[in-house]
Amino acid sequence: SQQGEEDPQALSIQEGENATMNCSYKTSINNLQWYRQNSGRGLVHLILIRSNEREKHSGRLRVTLDTSKKSSSLLITASRAADTASYFCATDQRSYIPTFGRGTSLIVHP
Amino acid sequence: GAGVSQSPRYKVAKRGQDVALRCDPISGHVSLFWYQQALGQGPEFLTYFQNEAQLDKSGLPSDRFFAERPEGSVSTLKIQRTQQEDSAVYLCASSLDSAGNEQFFGPGTRLTVL
Numbered sequence: 661s662q663q664g665e666e667d668p669q670a671l672s673i674q675e676g677e678n679a680t681m682n683c684s685y686k687t688s689i690n691n692l693q694w695y696r697q698n699s700g701r702g703l704v705h706l707i708l709i710r711s712n713e714r715e716k717h718s719g720r721l722r723v724t725l726d727t728s729k730k731s732s733s734l735l736i737t738a739s740r741a742a743d744t745a746s747y748f749c750a751t752d753q754r755s756y757i758p759t760f761g762r763g764t765s766l767i768v769h770p
Numbered sequence: 771g772a773g774v775s776q777s778p779r780y781k782v783a784k785r786g787q788d789v790a791l792r793c794d795p796i797s798g799h800v801s802l803f804w805y806q807q808a809l810g811q812g813p814e815f816l817t818y819f820q821n822e823a824q825l826d827k828s829g830l831p832s833d834r835f836f837a838e839r840p841e842g843s844v845s846t847l848k849i850q851r852t853q854q855e856d857s858a859v860y861l862c863a864s865s866l867d868s869a870g871n872e873q874f875f876g877p878g879t880r881l882t883v884l
């Protein structure tokens with residue numbers, strides 16, 4: 661398997677709380693992407709952060725990247741029940757082929 | 771505008787049967803990827819097309835798997851003599867550029883081999 665590591669594997673929170681997911685990878689990258697997957701659906705692209713960026717925001721999403729630690733985090737602020745999904749990070753460790761992690765399953769209770 | 775579509779959404783095959791899975795990418799998208807996703811796992815790369823050229827098929831698990839994109843748009847993933855271990859969701863994704871960034875995924879085809 662060429663998957664990266666995400667933690668936690670599962671996260672259960674109440675609506676309104678913040679959710680933080682982490683992703684670690686093994687080799688140098690040019691960029692890292694986060695995707696969301698609702699049950700039974702395809703993945704939806706959330707955000708791309710390049711290796712020369714340390715932080716990026718998109719609405720309630722905040723992504724950080726620490727290339728020295730080979731890790732990234734995704735923060736969802738003020739979570740909603742509709743945020744319930746699996747979240748995957750994908751790196752370009754193999755050039756144009758995104759390498760996905762196993763994902764974090766997030767459940768937001770209303 | 772239409773997104774990436776895949777058909778069929780669900781396919782049940784008896785072991786040994788051949789199956790064909792179709793992907794209609796977003797019009798004008800250069801790159802097309804096929805992935806296999808097992809339950810509880812992330813997508814695993816199968817193969818990559820840039821227009822009609824299959825540039826990478828290193829992820830195809832065996833020579834029973836074959837993919838084509840003859841006119842640089844619609845793609846078909848064919849699995850011959852299906853085995854139980856082929857049961858998975860097969861995802862197709864397309865992107866505008868050749869770098870594989872910001873991919874748009876289809877809903878997937880869930881294949882169950884009995």
